[in-house]
Amino acid sequence: MTVNSKRGEFALFVVGIPARGYPHRSAQIAMRSLRPLNTIVRVVRASRGLSLQAYPAIDTKMSADRLKVAFLGPPASFSHQAAAESFEKTDAELLPHVSFADAFTAVQHQVADYAVIPFENSTNGSVVQTLDLLADRSALYTDVEVCGEYYLTVHHCLLVRKGTYPSGWAGYDGSITKLYTHPQAWGQCENLLSQHFKGVERQDVSSTSKAAEIVSKETGEQAAAIASKFAAEYHGVDILKENIEDRADNTTRFLILRNTRVERTAQLEFEQASTSPAATTRKTLISFAIDHSSPGALANALLIFKAHGLNLTSINTRPSLKRAWQYIFFVECGRTPSDENKEAVLKALEGLRAETEFVRDWGSWKDQLSA
Numbered sequence: 001m002t003v004n005s006k007r008g009e010f011a012l013f014v015v016g017i018p019a020r021g022y023p024h025r026s027a028q029i030a031m032r033s034l035r036p037l038n039t040i041v042r043v044v045r046a047s048r049g050l051s052l053q054a055y056p057a058i059d060t061k062m063s064a065d066r067l068k069v070a071f072l073g074p075p076a077s078f079s080h081q082a083a084a085e086s087f088e089k090t091d092a093e094l095l096p097h098v099s100f101a102d103a104f105t106a107v108q109h110q111v112a113d114y115a116v117i118p119f120e121n122s123t124n125g126s127v128v129q130t131l132d133l134l135a136d137r138s139a140l141y142t143d144v145e146v147c148g149e150y151y152l153t154v155h156h157c158l159l160v161r162k163g164t165y166p167s168g169w170a171g172y173d174g175s176i177t178k179l180y181t182h183p184q185a186w187g188q189c190e191n192l193l194s195q196h197f198k199g200v201e202r203q204d205v206s207s208t209s210k211a212a213e214i215v216s217k218e219t220g221e222q223a224a225a226i227a228s229k230f231a232a233e234y235h236g237v238d239i240l241k242e243n244i245e246d247r248a249d250n251t252t253r254f255l256i257l258r259n260t261r262v263e264r265t266a267q268l269e270f271e272q273a274s275t276s277p278a279a280t281t282r283k284t285l286i287s288f289a290i291d292h293s294s295p296g297a298l299a300n301a302l303l304i305f306k307a308h309g310l311n312l313t314s315i316n317t318r319p320s321l322k323r324a325w326q327y328i329f330f331v332e333c334g335r336t337p338s339d340e341n342k343e344a345v346l347k348a349l350e351g352l353r354a355e356t357e358f359v360r361d362w363g364s365w366k367d368q369l370s371a
C-alpha cells in the first residue's frame with residue numbers, strides 16, 4: 001500500500017486481488033488510516049487489483065487564490081462526490097453547505113466560486129428543491145448562472161449503526177423501525193423499500209451523508225440510513241445491504257453554478273479542453289412565465305425554440321406562487337454550434353421576451369453526454 005501526498009491531496013493505491021465483496025481487508029485498513037485525515041476514498045479498478053483514490057473531505061488548506069466549490073454536505077454526500085470528481089483536475093477547495101439554498105447563496109455572494117447542485121435523476125426525475133431555487137421568486141440569485149454539468153452514477157447502501165446487525169442482510173430480522181435519507185433517495189430505492197420496509201417510518205433529512213451521521217449516533221431506536229459507501233466509511237457505520245438502487249444505471253445530473261460577475265470563473269477550469277469544440281452540443285436553460293389566459297401562449301413560446309433550430313431537451317414546471325395553477329416553465333435546449341446558429345440563443349431570448357411575462361437566461365454549457 002502506498003500513500004502519495006501532493007498539494008494536500010492523497011492518491012492511495014492498494015494493490016491486490018479484491019476478495020469477494022467490498023471493501024476487502026487492505027482497503028478497509030487503508031480507509032481507516034485515512035479517516036483521521038478527513039479523506040474520502042473512492043474505488044477504481046486497476047490493472048493489478050483494486051485501486052483507491054482519495055480526496056480531502058474538508059479542505060484544511062484555505063487560500064484566497066484557490067477556487068472554492070460549494071456542495072451539499074456533510075462530507076461524503078453524493079454532491080460531495082460530484083464536486084470532487086468534476087473539479088478533480090483543479091486545486092479547488094470543496095466547501096460543505098447545509099442546504100442547496102446555502103450553496104446558491106454562497107455563489108451569489110461570491111463566498112464560493114462554484115456550486116455543484118443535483119438537477120435531475122435518471123430514476124426519480126427532477127429535483128424540485130433545485131427547481132424552486134432556480135424559480136428565484138424573490139430575486140435572491142440574480143448573478144448566478146449555470147456553466148456546466150456532471151453525471152454521477154449513484155449507488156445507494158442501507159446503513160446501520162456499527163455492530164447492530166452482525167449477521168448482515170442474510171440474517172436481517174425486519175426490526176428496523178425508522179429510515180433516514182435525503183428526499184431524492186427514496187424514489188431511487190423503491191423496490192427494496194416496498195419489499196422489506198412497508199410501513200416503516202421515513203424521515204427526510206438534509207442529505208444522505210447527514211442520514212448516515214444520524215444513524216451512527218442513534219441509540220434509542222433501530223434506525224437505518226440510505227447513503228453511499230463513502231458515507232458509511234466517513235461516519236463509521238455498517239453496510240447492511242449494498243446497491244439497493246432500483247436500477248444499476250441510476251444516475252444524477254448535477255449543474256455547476258457560477259457567479260456572472262466573477263471574472264476568474266469565466267474560463268471554466270473544471271472543463272477539459274475539447275479537441276473538437278464544434279462537435280459538442282451546447283445546452284441552455286431558460287425559465288419563463290406566460291399569460292395563462294392567452295390561448296396558445298405556451299405553444300407560441302415553444303415554437304420560438306424551433307424557429308431558431310434549438311432542440312428542446314427538457315421541460316419542467318413549478319408553481320408561480322403568484323396565482324394558483326400558474327407556473328414558471330424551465331426549458332433546456334441544445335444546439336450543435338455552427339456559424340448559422342451562433343446567435344440562436346440570443347434570438348430565441350429576444351423572441352421569448354415578446355411572447356412571455358418574464359424570461360431568464362440561466363446560461364449555456366457543454367453537454368457532457370455529447371462531449
Ligand SMILES: O=C(O)C(=O)Cc1ccccc1
Binds near residue numbers: 072076077079185252
Ligand atoms: O443527499 C445527498 O447525498 C445529495 O448530495 C443529494 C442527492 C441525494 C441522492 C442522490 C443524488 C444527490
